[in-house]
Amino acid sequence: MNEFINEYIRRFPSAWQLDAGDVIDNAVKAFSRDHQTGLRMIKGTVISSVSGIRWLLETIPWAVLILAVWALAWRQTKKWYVGAFYAAMMTFVGCCGFWKEMLETLSVVIAAVILCTALGFPLGVLLAMSDKANRVLRPILDTMQTMPSWVYLVPAVILFGVGTTPALLATTIYAIVPMVRLTSHGLLYVDAEMVEAARAFGSTRFQTLVKIQIPQAIPTIMTGVNQTIMMAMSMVVTCALIGAKGLGMEILVATNRVDMGKSLFPGVCIVIVAIILDRLTQAAVKRSEVIADG
Amino acid sequence: MMENGADKFTTHRKTGATVALWDVSFKVREGEIFVIIGLSGSGKSTIIRCFNKLVKPTSGHPICDGRKIDEMESRELIEFRRNTISMVFQHFGLFTHRSVIDNVTYGLEIRGMPKAEREERAMGLIRMVGLEGWERKSISNLSGGMKQRVGIARALANDPKVLLMDEPFSALDPLVRRDMQFELLSIQRKLGKTILFITHDINEAFKLGDTIAIMRDGKILQIDTPEGISTNPVDEYTRQFVEGADKAKVFSARNVMHAPACLIREWEDPTNAIREMRKGEFSSAYVVDGMMRLKGVLSIDGALKARGGRLPISDYIDRNPVTTREDVLLSDIMPLAAESRYPIAVIDEAGTLKGIVSKAAVIASLI
Numbered sequence: 158m159n160e161f162i163n164e165y166i167r168r169f170p171s172a173w174q175l176d177a178g179d180v181i182d183n184a185v186k187a188f189s190r191d192h193q194t195g196l197r198m199i200k201g202t203v204i205s206s207v208s209g210i211r212w213l214l215e216t217i218p219w220a221v222l223i224l225a226v227w228a229l230a231w232r233q234t235k236k237w238y239v240g241a242f243y244a245a246m247m248t249f250v251g252c253c254g255f256w257k258e259m260l261e262t263l264s265v266v267i268a269a270v271i272l273c274t275a276l277g278f279p280l281g282v283l284l285a286m287s288d289k290a291n292r293v294l295r296p297i298l299d300t301m302q303t304m305p306s307w308v309y310l311v312p313a314v315i316l317f318g319v320g321t322t323p324a325l326l327a328t329t330i331y332a333i334v335p336m337v338r339l340t341s342h343g344l345l346y347v348d349a350e351m352v353e354a355a356r357a358f359g360s361t362r363f364q365t366l367v368k369i370q371i372p373q374a375i376p377t378i379m380t381g382v383n384q385t386i387m388m389a390m391s392m393v394v395t396c397a398l399i400g401a402k403g404l405g406m407e408i409l410v411a412t413n414r415v416d417m418g419k420s421l422f423p424g425v426c427i428v429i430v431a432i433i434l435d436r437l438t439q440a441a442v443k444r445s446e447v448i449a450d451g
Numbered sequence: 452m453m454e455n456g457a458d459k460f461t462t463h464r465k466t467g468a469t470v471a472l473w474d475v476s477f478k479v480r481e482g483e484i485f486v487i488i489g490l491s492g493s494g495k496s497t498i499i500r501c502f503n504k505l506v507k508p509t510s511g512h513p514i515c516d517g518r519k520i521d522e523m524e525s526r527e528l529i530e531f532r533r534n535t536i537s538m539v540f541q542h543f544g545l546f547t548h549r550s551v552i553d554n555v556t557y558g559l560e561i562r563g564m565p566k567a568e569r570e571e572r573a574m575g576l577i578r579m580v581g582l583e584g585w586e587r588k589s590i591s592n593l594s595g596g597m598k599q600r601v602g603i604a605r606a607l608a609n610d611p612k613v614l615l616m617d618e619p620f621s622a623l624d625p626l627v628r629r630d631m632q633f634e635l636l637s638i639q640r641k642l643g644k645t646i647l648f649i650t651h652d653i654n655e656a657f658k659l660g661d662t663i664a665i666m667r668d669g670k671i672l673q674i675d676t677p678e679g680i681s682t683n684p685v686d687e688y689t690r691q692f693v694e695g696a697d698k699a700k701v702f703s704a705r706n707v708m709h710a711p712a713c714l715i716r717e718w719e720d721p722t723n724a725i726r727e728m729r730k731g732e733f734s735s736a737y738v739v740d741g742m743m744r745l746k747g748v749l750s751i752d753g754a755l756k757a758r759g760g761r762l763p764i765s766d767y768i769d770r771n772p773v774t775t776r777e778d779v780l781l782s783d784i785m786p787l788a789a790e791s792r793y794p795i796a797v798i799d800e801a802g803t804l805k806g807i808v809s810k811a812a813v814i815a816s817l818i
Binding site for chain 1: 503505529530531532533534537538540541542543544545546547548549550557558560561562589590591592605609615
């Protein structure tokens with residue numbers, strides 16, 4: 158009797174506890190075995206496109222890159238000293254000795270953002286247009302957003318080994334959600350009378366979408382891109398754990414050696430890059446608002 | 452449920468369904484302005500949206516040229532909206548990311564008309580609504596009245612037979628509204644469109660409507676010409692509605708008068724009077740005796756002269772100021788107010804000053 162109480166009342170019955178970890182583990186491993194050619198192709202594409210971007214960034218002389226940031230910030234904020242400030246911050250990254258690492262990090266971020274936009278925008282449109290898609294995709298998006306990002310890392314490693322490819326995959330999964338959500342949000346919250354007007358003049362659904370809803374939603378969609386960039390930035394750093402090179406790796410190495418001084422500088426550099434990316438895209442959001450509101 | 456005689460509120464309470472329209476039936480003649488009037492929530496916007504199927508009625512059929520609009524297939528409906536019917540919205544519904552001319556040409560663009568042709572047609576309409584020179588401007592540069600001109604030009608661009616106008620002038624201020632009403636009438640006389648016009652303003656209905664339908668709680672109470680409605684309202688509700696038609700004929704002095712801000716006793720000396728007027732920055736003051744009976748009006752000029760000549764103020768009082776009684780209608784006060792130099796004094800039979808009516812108060816009460 159005592160044993161029964163112990164086993165079934167005081168604790169959660171151990172006989173009911175699942176042990177699915179192995180099952181999933183094996184399934185993922187089996188998948189990776191069975192689809193080796195496909196996975197290898199994906200890996201090849203990812204690696205070549207990321208190194209393509211990195212090659213591009215590295216080919217541009219550092220001074221040109223800094224001047225470009227200056228010019229862009231100047232044009233968007235209409236203040237030359239804002240641009241100068243950003244340029245100074247970028248120069249600081251170079252002085253810390255992390256220019257190459259910054260470009261490595263940036264190339265993964267850029268690749269991830271391109272991928273997120275290319276996949277996230279159509280998904281967002283689908284979500285806004287179809288109730289059914291909305292019902293199916295929403296819980297998936299919730300899961301992607303709330304699941305701790307580490308969880309993606311392990312299957313990504315099993316499928317693609319360590320390095321850039323799993324890092325890009327995990328970053329995309331993590332950072333695509335705001336793109337999808339904000340695209341669909343932007344499309345659904347276009348002024349109701351405007352959409353009614355478009356319909357009343359005989360627009361097809363496609364015409365309403367392309368000529369009215371998307372142009373009106375651009376500021377929200379741009380906010381989505383901005384959020385995606387920021388999330389990609391933070392995830393790429395985490396991805397150092399699975400071998401992504403760049404600023405994150407520097408921090409990881411310094412942390413493992415309990416070297417506070419060495420981990421602080423790449424940390425600051427990450428903040429600098431993030432701030433510059435954020436401000437430049439924020440300014441783009443502002444400008445698109447002006448266009449959408451006439 | 453409504454078939455058993457329940458009203459819209461009981462039905463909503465018992466079933467959760469809102470009845471927007473019930474047993475509504477009317478005919479609009481070609482080329483007339485048919486005005487539907489009712490308070491908000493009476494179902495007017497729902498009616499008008501049945502005619503281009505932005506709302507699909509659960510039963511009954513809106514019919515245009517013998518075609519049942521609610522049964523149109525999607526292709527047919529799109530053609531119908533592109534060619535036969537168009538709409539003007541209360542808050543304009545303009546596409547803010549497009550310029551004026553790109554708004555006007557929208558209906559033509561989506562049916563594939565070449566750019567040069569549609570812009571030529573749009574320019575004609577932009578000229579007609581008086582926006583020439585503004586065609587490349589963006590919408591946010593326009594005032595409310597100009598925005599609705601764009602809305603009207605856009606609706607006319609695809610040369611529809613029927614124009615649906617959902618409270619098009621309600622968001623505009625009164626003076627602009629009057630201009631727009633006038634222009635709508637002249638456009639209608641020129642183009643002979645059939646117009647279905649929604650409003651909650653009975654004056655607007657009387658001014659524009661060839662036929663007026665009064666709605667309440669999703670039902671039509673009366674359909675008639677303006678004259679018919681104002682002489683023969685079917686029930687108390689329509690009678691009250693019609694009575695509101697001209698506020699100047701309903702409001703009297705009592706509704707708009709206020710206490711005189713500057714009062715002087717007739718025996719006060721000029722220096723005191725001047726001080727009183729200066730204090731409140733008034734150019735004139737009302738003079739009363741001990742019983743508050745109105746003796747006249749003293750202007751600041753008069754008071755200054757009295758002080759200069761060391762004379763009592765009574766020598767300089769205007770003893771025939773314009774006066775009126777509390778129950779006189781504003782429509783009768785208006786001509787007086789226009790003539791008078793001072794606010795009009797309101798007195799009773801005994802000549803006691805009850806209050807004053809300023810020109811501003813008269814005008815403010817009418818809008």
